[in-house]
Amino acid sequence: MNSYKCDVICHNKEQVDRVKKHLNQLPLEKVTSFLKVIADDNRSKIVSALCTEEELCVCDIACILEISIANASSHLRKLHKKGVVKTRKEGKLVHYSLDDQHVRQIMEMTIEHMEEIA
Numbered sequence: 001m002n003s004y005k006c007d008v009i010c011h012n013k014e015q016v017d018r019v020k021k022h023l024n025q026l027p028l029e030k031v032t033s034f035l036k037v038i039a040d041d042n043r044s045k046i047v048s049a050l051c052t053e054e055e056l057c058v059c060d061i062a063c064i065l066e067i068s069i070a071n072a073s074s075h076l077r078k079l080h081k082k083g084v085v086k087t088r089k090e091g092k093l094v095h096y097s098l099d100d101q102h103v104r105q106i107m108e109m110t111i112e113h114m115e116e117i118a
Helices: 013-025 028-038 041-052 058-065 069-081 101-117
Strands: 085-090 093-098
Touching: 028 041, 028 069, 041 058, 041 069, 041 085, 041 093, 041 101, 058 069, 058 093, 069 085, 069 093, 093 101
Parallel strands: none
Antiparallel strands: 085 093
16 A cells, blocks of 8 residues: 655755744735635625726616625625725715725736636
8 A cells, every 4th residue: 555645744944944934924814814805706896896997986886796785885895894995985975996006906916817827
C-alpha cells in the first residue's frame, strides 16, 4: 500500500518564519470581510455599476438591477458598512458612489483577471 505522506515537517524554516511574520502583520480578517461583501451577485453588480457612473441613487440602482428598492437598499447598506460605498444626501435622495479609487481598481482588476483566465 502506497502512502503519500510528506516526511518533511518544515522544508525551509527561515522562509516559513518570514512569511508567517508577514501574514501576521496584514489585516487579513478585514480583507476577507471586504471581499465577502462583494462576493454576492447583486452587490458585485452594484459595485460594477458604480464603476461606470460617478453616483447613483438607490432607485436607479434598483432599476438597473431589476430588483426592489428595499432589496437594493439592503445591499447598499451592507456595502456602506464595509467601506465599499459612500453616501451623499440631497433632499430625500441618497446618492451612492464608490468609497475611493481602490474599490474601482479592485473590481476592474478582478474583471480583467477573470476575462484573461476564461
